[in-house]
């Protein structure tokens with residue numbers, strides 16, 4: 391089990407949201423890192439991770455079985471929006487969207 395990181399047995403957010411990123415985040419842009427080949431272009435500036443703009447969504451970079459054991463195959467190069475979506479916010483408060491996706495009531499502080 392992964393008591394310290396619930397994401398490793400979850401993956402719900404990677405199979406729920408449309409994961410949108412800016413052109414500047416792509417590996418073909420200076421300083422960018424997200425693999426262009428795993429994205430789908432939405433407009434001149436916006437891209438999304440393949441698999442997240444269809445129903446049911448599932449990011450192409452997600453490996454494993456949601457709710458069992460998963461990993462992001464581009465973890466070090468994942469989009470900014472993925473980096474910012476975690477079980478807890480930077481101030482220590484629960485991320486309500488994360489807990490809702492998991493069907494868990496957030497802990498009271």
Ligand code: SF4
Pocket residue numbers: 396397398400401402403404475476477487488489491492
């Ligand atoms: S951030 Fe929350 S919903 Fe996303 S994988 Fe981690 S525990 Fe699951």
Ligand code: SF4
Pocket residue numbers: 403404409439449450451452453461462463464465468469472
């Ligand atoms: S890039 Fe990785 S963290 Fe982001 S949605 Fe896809 S699998 Fe999840």
